[in-house]
Amino acid sequence: MNNEKMLNLIREFPNLVKMGYSLTDSTLDFSKKTITNIIYAGMGGSALAGDVIRDFLFPFSKIGFEIIRNYNLPEYAGKNSFIIISSFSGNTEETISCFKDALKRGSKILAVSSGGEIERIAKTNRISHIKLPIDIPPRTAFGMTLFCILRKIESFYDNQELKNMIADVLMRMDDYSFDYKNAKMLSKMMQNRIPIFYTDTSFSSVGRRCANQMSENAKHFAHFNLIPEMNHNEIVGLEMPKILKKSVVIFFLSFRQDNSRNKKRNLITKRIVDKNSFVTISINFEDANPLFNIIDSVILFDLASYYLALFNKVDPMAVKRISLLKNGMKK
Incomplete structure (x- = not known):
């Protein structure tokens, strides 16, 4: 098994962040004045960078930002749309389909990949393309993908506070400093239990990343939902089946930048489920920089997913079922 390889890739996260930022410059080959919306097309680990960018940009953005995890762009996409096409391999069929769709609509496009069909289409159509230079699993390249795109986003938004936050990270x-001790503790809490991650909607990307990493690295089912949304439905569903309280562990992740009302909801929700004898834990990320809080929380749970993989005696690098599915789609 490639246990050490995954651990080393997680340890490389800070270097991959810096590498990603250095891969390109901040120039755009179109006028941002004409752009009315941003659409980010990607799947899996490549799409997660879009989730983080959307969360991070929310306080600054005056135009819509949508993530597409499918084969087609929304009907409103057109010549005044800025489409970011992201596929680490360059061969993700859903993302390729969106790329071709964007070309037909005459949209402004930025493509990101390590090569593959995405790079070929970009070169053929003279589309701006950022080439990711290393061959690693897409989920481990998340930091690199995120920061090469943020370099371009800096120019698009031209906001000094946003630039300062990126520079700070x-x-x-x-x-x-990697928190190995807490990562091991968190992984032990997940052993033989289904982890559930709850975050403020403003940090939805963190909850999704946590659940995805448990699935891919540890081969361990996980779930995430958002506060306040889960207060309107899922909180009731935690009553049954009765075996549930012995089968799950609930992580309440909170961030300094959470909405004040959602902070209160987080505490009350935890109090309610604690009274029903669920195993829960609250983890707070209190840095003044929301982007650093995202990166810090992602690295912590990436490490936890690695240690959970060791407990489950599985290869954290392998994703056999994804390969089986892709092969089936080719037939």
């Missing part, structure tokens, strides 16, 4: 990657 890049600087702090030089001496980032």
Whole structure:
């Protein structure tokens, strides 16, 4: 099994962040004044960078930002849309379909891949393309993908506060301290239980990343939902079946930038499920920089997924079922 390889890739996260930012410059080959919406097309680990960018940009953005995890763009996509096409392999069929759709509509396009069909289409059509230079699993390249696109986003938004936050994260990657002790503790809480992650909607990307990493690295089913949305439905569903309280562990992740009402909801929700004898834990990320909080929480649970893989005695690098599905789609 490739246990050490996955651990080393997680340890490379800070370097991959810096590498991603250095892959390109901030120039755009179109006028941002004409853009009325941004659409990010991708799947899996490549799409997650879009989730983080959407969460991060929410306080700054005056135009819509949508993530597409499918074969087609929404009807409103057109010549005034900025379409980001992201596929680490360059051969993700859903993303290729969106790329071709964007070309037909005359949209402004930025393509990101390590090669493959995405790079070929970009070169053929003279579309701006950022080439990711290393061959690693897409989920481990998340930091690199995220920051090469953020370099372009800096120019698009031209907001000094946003630029300062990105610069702050890049600087702090030089001496980032991995929290191995807490990662191991969190992985132990998930052993033989289904982890559920609850976050404020503003940090939905973190909940999704946590659940996805448990699935892919540890081969361990996980679930995430958002506060306040889960307060309107899922909180009731936690009553049954009775075996549920012995089968799950609930992580309440909170961030300094959470909505004040959602902070209160987080506490009350935890109090309610605690009274029903669920295993729960609250984890707070209190940095003043929301982008650093995202990166910090992602790295912590990436490590936890690695240690959970060790407990489950599975290869954290392998994704056999995804390969089987892709092969089936080719027939």
